[in-house]
Amino acid sequence: MEFTKKDILDMESLSVDEIALILNTAKRMKEVSERPVKKVPTLRGKTVVLFFYEPSTRTRISFDIAAKRLSADSLSISGSSSSMVKGETLTDTVRNLEAMSPDVIVLRHSSAGAPHMLARLVKPSIINAGDGMHAHPTQSLLDLMTVMENKGSINGLRIAIIGDISHSRVARSNIVGFTKMGAKVVLAGPLTMIPKGIEALGASVADNADDAVCGADVIMMLRIQKERQKSNLFPTEREYSKVYGLTKKRVKRAGSDVLIMHPGPVNRGVEIAPEVADGPYSIILDQVTNGVAIRMAILYLITSVSDSRRHAEC
């Protein structure tokens, strides 16, 4: 199968075959990171711009390492260091970047749909590294890869996602991604954080965290942001932790070979107990490792599309 997408915007626009291709490619890419010399010349001469309008450490570094391991030239700009602080619009900033002929622009932005808007306007491939509450496709892909490595297949698994579903792009992309690959996704969280109509994405909502965890093959905990307390989405961290936090006791309700995941950054002692985050079921750091492989795979696949397109235009 040949990859034909110009952009990676969300999990909805990727087919099952495309997801499988990305996961398979990532498996090969992972091997590069395990070599003593962690670099291949595949993307020599390609330019990857990491445009992070919203702060990010893990995702930005992961993309940066992925680009460098493939020998692409990568550079980082942030919202505060770009011309946007001088009042330039996102479109103008990206058009200016475009004028310098990058091959890929990796965008993290606080507005849902910002990468979609740019994908329509500019020639370089756009990779969505998180847009508002909407989507975080590379996170979902690395989560799929990590579960696949441990379980062999996604099909038929029960995935519990617990926490602030409303504000989570990771939750949205994973509901779509895991459902697409045949898993059953069950959600739990304070009802203030379960958005209306989430079932339409294919997930079901459990009555409480215990029910969601019951029989789960995978438990994915979401970061609870302290600011949400101010908008009265939950009264205190203490109560949140008690009712929705993942404790050792709660883990026992799940399958005996359950996997514990978290997209990070972790609030130890709030959504997840330290002994669970560090415990035998945790694959939180495997997620980070696989993040590099997934991003290498995507950069590789997407630039090969640009090449064939360029050939077509000659």
Added chain:
Amino acid sequence: MLTLIRGGRVVDPGNLDGMMDILIEDGRIVEIKDRESEGRGQRAEDRGQRTEGRGSGVKVIDAFGKIVTPGLIDMHVHLREPGHEYKETIKTGCMAAASGGFTAVCSMPNTNPVNDNSQVTEYILKKAGAADMIRVYPVAAISKGLKGKDLCEYADLKEAGAIAVSDDGHPVADSRLMRRALEYAKGFNLPVISHCEDIDLAECGVMNEGAVATRMGLAGIPNAVESIAVMRDIALCELTGARLHIAHVSTTESVRAIRNAKKRGAPVTAETAPHYFTLTEDTVDKYNTNAKMNPPLRSRQDRDAIIEGLADGTIDVIATDHAPHSSIEKEIEFDLAANGITGLETSVSLSLKLVENGLITITSLIEKMSTNPARILGIDNSLKLGNPADITIIDPDISFTVDANSFRSLSRNTPFDGWSMKGKAVLVMVNGQVIFER
């Protein structure tokens, strides 16, 4: 100077309906003759003789197969001047209105400076006079600076020409102030137009709350944001007995609340806009900023409830909430984009679709676009002898494709660009002068 509008179906709800000729002299209607009660084919000759007798030419406007109505009134328009002339000026807004079939519009007060004092009202009227096209009825602010704190000088504003008061775009959050506004305005017979929105509940919402918003990762605005405010204002309307007009109704619950209030006899009227009976939240798909407005496009069920409200008379008025914005406000991230779409140049066609689909009658349509707004605003706009000849002629059969680039409005923010439509205004006359002809 005589003008004869010949052969059209004249629809003036509650007054006239039939094939009639209208004769206009010096800007006023001087004769209305039923063609069916007299011999056909002789009318023009009669006029000709009469005109010859008077020694001047007669301008004959052929209206066969067309609908001749009292001038259409859009009681919810943002003309943007003063302050935002790059989006629209009073002149371009008037041109857009005329080409959309309107002889009069109400201009909303959220300009810069806000129309909260007589000088701004006078400025708007001066500019409208200079544009010399349609009638502009300024709506003044309820509160100074639209801040919801202190009442404006309604007597002074009315004397300057204000026709109603509204803090449109900024709901009056303080119930006590809203009560005082209704009471005080009643003393000057000024209707209060309410933008119903509980802004705390709306929080940072940018589209209708529900599965579409959730899928797109956009913050939602639940229906209750509107209906809570509608119900509060109805309670205050019943408390004060003052006239309340509810702007841009978009939800099932609001329609129900207004219907019940009317049954109880409350002096409440309501409007909706063509986009609320035409589109749903699905139009926001792909982060289409031309589908972003406040109140937001709602669910299919809400759209159907709006149509039902129009059909049973709960909703009295179709107004556009014409809200021109430039690419600076619209070709940006969805959550940062401004609310609103242009409406003047698509309203008649979208409304005629309701008639074509058998949802309302043409008479009911004219009521909602002319008779009812006139009644609410206290304007005599009907086709009566001696009245100024403000007339719209509609061709219900003409088919065309919307091209936003051909709009008279300075702005292009419409979700209807490229739509195939049927029926539009082909001639607009104000004071007997043809100001627009297709």
